[in-house]
Amino acid sequence: MEVCKILHMNYGDGDKGYAKNSLLQQKVISMAWPIIKETVEDFCNTLNIPITTLSMADLGCSSGSNTLMIISNLIKLIQLHNNKPTQYQIFFNDLPSNDFNAIFRSLPNLLEDLKSQIGDNFIGNNCFFNGVSGSFYGRLFPNKSLHFVHSSYSLHWLSQVPQGMEIINKGNIFIDSTSPKNVIKGYYKQFQKDFSLFLKCRGEEIVTGGRMVFTILGRTDEYPPNTDYYCYDIKFMNLILNNMVTEGLIKEEKVDQFNIPKFRPSPEEVKVEILKEGSFMINCVQVSRIDWNFYNNGEFDGLLSNNNVCGEVDSSYYFAKCIRSVYEPLLIFYFEEAIVDELFQRYSKIIKDEMSNNKYEYINLTVSLTKI
Amino acid sequence: MEVCKILHMNYGDGDKGYAKNSLLQQKVISMAWPIIKETVEDFCNTLNIPITTLSMADLGCSSGSNTLMIISNLIKLIQLHNNKPTQYQIFFNDLPSNDFNAIFRSLPNLLEDLKSQIGDNFIGNNCFFNGVSGSFYGRLFPNKSLHFVHSSYSLHWLSQVPQGMEIINKGNIFIDSTSPKNVIKGYYKQFQKDFSLFLKCRGEEIVTGGRMVFTILGRTDEYPPNTDYYCYDIKFMNLILNNMVTEGLIKEEKVDQFNIPKFRPSPEEVKVEILKEGSFMINCVQVSRIDWNFYNNGEFDGLLSNNNVCGEVDSSYYFAKCIRSVYEPLLIFYFEEAIVDELFQRYSKIIKDEMSNNKYEYINLTVSLTKI
Numbered sequence: 047m048e049v050c051k052i053l054h055m056n057y058g059d060g061d062k063g064y065a066k067n068s069l070l071q072q073k074v075i076s077m078a079w080p081i082i083k084e085t086v087e088d089f090c091n092t093l094n095i096p097i098t099t100l101s102m103a104d105l106g107c108s109s110g111s112n113t114l115m116i117i118s119n120l121i122k123l124i125q126l127h128n129n130k131p132t133q134y135q136i137f138f139n140d141l142p143s144n145d146f147n148a149i150f151r152s153l154p155n156l157l158e159d160l161k162s163q164i165g166d167n168f169i170g171n172n173c174f175f176n177g178v179s180g181s182f183y184g185r186l187f188p189n190k191s192l193h194f195v196h197s198s199y200s201l202h203w204l205s206q207v208p209q210g211m212e213i214i215n216k217g218n219i220f221i222d223s224t225s226p227k228n229v230i231k232g233y234y235k236q237f238q239k240d241f242s243l244f245l246k247c248r249g250e251e252i253v254t255g256g257r258m259v260f261t262i263l264g265r266t267d268e269y270p271p272n273t274d275y276y277c278y279d280i281k282f283m284n285l286i287l288n289n290m291v292t293e294g295l296i297k298e299e300k301v302d303q304f305n306i307p308k309f310r311p312s313p314e315e316v317k318v319e320i321l322k323e324g325s326f327m328i329n330c331v332q333v334s335r336i337d338w339n340f341y342n343n344g345e346f347d348g349l350l351s352n353n354n355v356c357g358e359v360d361s362s363y364y365f366a367k368c369i370r371s372v373y374e375p376l377l378i379f380y381f382e383e384a385i386v387d388e389l390f391q392r393y394s395k396i397i398k399d400e401m402s403n404n405k406y407e408y409i410n411l412t413v414s415l416t417k418i
Numbered sequence: 419m420e421v422c423k424i425l426h427m428n429y430g431d432g433d434k435g436y437a438k439n440s441l442l443q444q445k446v447i448s449m450a451w452p453i454i455k456e457t458v459e460d461f462c463n464t465l466n467i468p469i470t471t472l473s474m475a476d477l478g479c480s481s482g483s484n485t486l487m488i489i490s491n492l493i494k495l496i497q498l499h500n501n502k503p504t505q506y507q508i509f510f511n512d513l514p515s516n517d518f519n520a521i522f523r524s525l526p527n528l529l530e531d532l533k534s535q536i537g538d539n540f541i542g543n544n545c546f547f548n549g550v551s552g553s554f555y556g557r558l559f560p561n562k563s564l565h566f567v568h569s570s571y572s573l574h575w576l577s578q579v580p581q582g583m584e585i586i587n588k589g590n591i592f593i594d595s596t597s598p599k600n601v602i603k604g605y606y607k608q609f610q611k612d613f614s615l616f617l618k619c620r621g622e623e624i625v626t627g628g629r630m631v632f633t634i635l636g637r638t639d640e641y642p643p644n645t646d647y648y649c650y651d652i653k654f655m656n657l658i659l660n661n662m663v664t665e666g667l668i669k670e671e672k673v674d675q676f677n678i679p680k681f682r683p684s685p686e687e688v689k690v691e692i693l694k695e696g697s698f699m700i701n702c703v704q705v706s707r708i709d710w711n712f713y714n715n716g717e718f719d720g721l722l723s724n725n726n727v728c729g730e731v732d733s734s735y736y737f738a739k740c741i742r743s744v745y746e747p748l749l750i751f752y753f754e755e756a757i758v759d760e761l762f763q764r765y766s767k768i769i770k771d772e773m774s775n776n777k778y779e780y781i782n783l784t785v786s787l788t789k790i
Contacts, residue, residue: 099560133560137548142522150514150551171557176509177549179522185543188471188505 053203053307054143055108056371063110067371069364070336070408071112075198077334078261078412082116083123085257085329085414086194090127092255100124100131101192105182105260106200107138109148114156116196121173125164132172139178139186140200143375146177181205183243187251195248197260204307205240208232211305217288217298220280220306237309241316242323249325252417258326263310264411266333278338278406279369280306286392296385304380306373313411320415329414336408338365339401362398366390425575425679426515427480428743435482439743441736442708442780443484447570449706450633450784454488455495457629457701457786458566462499464627472496472503473564477554477632478572479510481520486528488568493545497536504544511550511558515747518549553577555615559623567620569632576679577612580604583677589660589670592652592678609681613688614695621697624789630698635682636783638705650710650778651741652678658764668757676752678745685783698787708780710737711773734770738762 056063102120107113117136124130138149153175160169180186182197183205215229248258287304290296313331320326339361370390377386400406428435474492479485489508496502510521525547532541552558554569555577587601620630659676662668685703692698711733742762749758772778 099563135560135563142525146518146522146549150518150549153514153551174557174559175550175552177518177522177551178547179525179549180547185546187546188507191471191507 051143053141054375056374057145062371062374067367070368071199072115073336074261074410075112075116078198078259081330081332081412081414082196082259085259086120086123089194089257090124090129093129096129097131097193099133099135101135102194102196103137103139103187103192105139105195105197107140109145113138113149114152116198118156118159121160122163134173135176136173137176137178137187139180139182141181142179144179146179149177183240185247185250189250190253192252193256195252195258199261199263201244201260202262202308202310204236204309206236207305207307208236212303215305216302219284219287219301219304220277220308222281222284233309237311238319241319245320245323245325249417254417256417258415259412261410261412264409265310265312266409277310282393282396282400283389286389286396290389295388296381300381316411316413325418326415327418329416332412334410334412336410338406338408362401363394366394366397369393423515425513426747428746429517434743434746439739442740443571444487445708446633446782447484447488450570450631453702453704453784453786454568454631457631458492458495461566461629462496462501465501468501469503469565471505471507473507474566474568475509475511475559475564477511477567477569479512481517485510485521486524488570490528490531493532494535506545507548508545509548509550509559511552511554513553514551516551518551521549555612557619557622561622562625564624565628567624567630571633571635573616573632574634574680574682576608576681578608579677579679580608584675587677588674591656591659591673591676592649592680594653594656605681609683610691613691617692617695617697621789626789628789630787631784633782633784636781637682637684638781649682654765654768654772655761658761658768662761667760668753672753688783688785692787697790699790701786701788704784706782706784708782710778710780734773735766738766738769741765
């Protein structure tokens with residue numbers, strides 16, 4: 047599977063689009079913000095003279111309000127600093143299948159927001175935005191051309207499904223508590239290969255002393271895990287796919303051939319690769335948690351309208367829609383659209399039941415690095 | 419009219435798409451190539467030491483094979499030089515309404531072509547491509563960050579229709595031999611304002627000694643023109659719109675309000691603005707001509723299939739389709755889609771008649787400049 051040709055979030059501003067279903071990803075960025083802020087401020091403080099053109103890249107940016115939010119906040123933050131640059135050059139990166147047109151068409155809104163806060167003339171003449179299409183498991187920028195790199199909820203995607211999974215991971219679409227050891231080993235090896243290549247490429251592109259902060263889905267325990275806690279979202283998808291095989295709706299081989307190119311590493315696994323690769327110094331690796339029913343904690347009330355009879359936000363509804371906006375394009379590449387639609391109908395129901403009985407969490411790792 | 423929000427070529431790979439109807443623009447680039455080549459070679463020859471990262475921008479790039487052709491040819495040309503750079507950073511610029519997704523999805527083909535000719539490892543690790551959305555009548559890049567700028571068949575588009583045209587240019591959609599003097603003056607003033615701003619912005623972005631080559635539609639005579647020779651493509655469109663008003667298909671006010679934001683300057687008008695603005699030295703301003711029925715000169719036979727009963731290429735068919743792919747989005751913004759469809763049905767017929775009786779030409783100006 048050529049992940050780089052297929053993977054993208056659901057397009058458009060519609061009900062199923064990623065742009066309308068990415069509050070989780072927004073929350074992840076907000077939770078990582080203190081680390082991002084500290085890292086960027088520390089970078090500015092270490093500068094002897096201000097940089098003329100400060101270059102920043104957001105890798106795996108997708109499209110929608112989150113894409114612009116992080117960049118907007120970064121510019122506002124750096125503008126407060128004594129050592130602020132004369133100009134900014136911003137790079138939005140994602141795979142070629144991403145909707146860059148949507149980013150470019152939403153840029154005027156970002157500019158208006160920045161103009162109102164920083165000044166019309168400065169922003170209009172000194173902030174330059176670029177789209178860069180390509181896999182971050184390869185070079186994207188010239189040598190030593192970036193000062194700060196950010197990436198949120200992207201780097202847990204692998205460049206490919208580890209080889210042989212269609213044979214050794216039959217019936218499963220991911221690492222599960224029932225997965226044989228060589229499945230776990232296969233996924234881990236792919237992670238090591240991809241992540242060290244990512245570090246090598248960024249090591250060549252970021253200036254000495256430059257910073258990088260990324261947040262990924264991770265886990266806290268080691269393999270084999272004691273629970274399915276860390277991949278419950280995919281576990282339920284797997285369950286439904288297997289039921290649909292039993293019902294004759296999908297051929298068994300189809301599910302055998304489908305594996306999700308994603309790995310959720312432990313903090314230790316991340317640290318080991320960074321130290322081994324050698325381009326970066328680790329500032330911090332922070333573990334954070336988000337309840338899967340965070341939608342009804344009041345934080346996003348103004349943005350959510352699907353309330354139950356008691357007026358409470360139905361978290362399961364938003365959780366299922368978020369998962370759909372992320373996985374649907376990948377699933378549609380393998381299965382028919384009608385099958386995928388049925389899959390997500392069932393998914394909503396399972397999540398509704400599960401959420402009233404069980405408590406799951408997203409485990410996030412936020413990593414701050416300095417280029418040596 | 420906010421030209422920068424509306425203007426784009428017809429999207430897609432389909433029959434009406436710009437990508438499939440831009441042989442004229444391909445021919446224009448080919449004809450300008452000797453000047454582009456000489457300018458770039460001269461730039462390389464004046465370098466004392468090779469540039470690490472050579473930055474080039476194509477402004478008003480649209481999407482399709484022409485977008486990639488010029489960049490591919492430039493990289494191949496520079497790679498032959500002793501003073502070749504270590505890396506390339508390429509910027510594709512157009513308005514936000516352009517289809518950047520199409521550019522990004524066609525990049526792998528460009529890379530394959532370059533890899534086969536220059537070397538797999540070099541291209542994969544040393545050529546970096548970016549999309550930049552925004553009007554070139556404003557800043558797009560950091561100060562002194564570009565070595566070479568190219569633009570083909572874009573800079574004859576104005577940033578806006580000159581003010582007041584809906585009142586003083588009633589019944590006409592462009593400058594015509596019947597246009598009053600203040601219409602010509604209005605269009606010329608807008609050109610002066612836009613073109614000098616373009617030069618000022620590029621002057622800030624291009625390094626001293628850097629080069630710029632652009633080709634635009636122009637004219638050879640002065641206003642008022644003796645013939646309609648220089649804007650025959652729009653004249654026929656105007657004629658049809660006025661007929662459709664007479665037939666009650668379009669309201670007269672609609673046509674009065676519609677004016678095309680385009681100006682075709684004379685070489686003298688171009689030179690005067692460049693000298694007045696002062697950022698650039700003029701290397702050359704070359705006038706070239708293309709017969710409007712160039713499609714049947716044999717050059718593109720392999721690419722053309724709409725032959726007449728004698729097996730000859732029907733130039734009028736391709737000419738009309740080319741004009742449609744350029745003007746349709748602008749027209750659809752003002753008129754209903756059915757009206758625009760009818761307009762182009764009639765346009766094809768008029769062009770077929772005219773082409774068998776009259777000989778018209780495109781007049782192109784190719785300008786080569788060096789940043790002072």
